[in-house]
Amino acid sequence: MSIRLGNSCINCENLLEGNTCKVHGVKVGNSYTCDSFEMKAALKDDTNCITCVRYESSDCANPQKAAPGMSCSHWAPQNATA
Structure with a gap:
C-alpha cells in the first residue's frame, strides 16, 4: 500500500x-x-532542515551536517497544515 x-x-x-x-x-x-x-x-517549497521534524533530534540522519537551508533525503515535515 x-x-x-x-x-x-x-x-x-x-x-x-x-x-x-x-x-x-x-x-x-x-x-x-x-x-x-x-x-x-502548488505546495510550500520549504523542505530544509529547519522544517524537518527530525532536525536537532536523536533520529536525524546527519546530525553533524544539519543546518538551516540544507536538505537531505531523510526530510520529514514538521506539520502538514494548509
Whole structure:
C-alpha cells in the first residue's frame, strides 16, 4: 500500500478556512480524503532542515551536517497544515 502525504484534505483545493470542506460542508482533518479530492496547484517549497521534524533530534540522519537551508533525503515535515 502506498502512503501519500499530499493526498489529504489539507492539500485539497476544496478546503476552506476553518478546515471545512466546500464540497461536503463538513469539518475535516489532515487524515481525511475523498473521491472529490483536488490537489492544490502548488505546495510550500520549504523542505530544509529547519522544517524537518527530525532536525536537532536523536533520529536525524546527519546530525553533524544539519543546518538551516540544507536538505537531505531523510526530510520529514514538521506539520502538514494548509
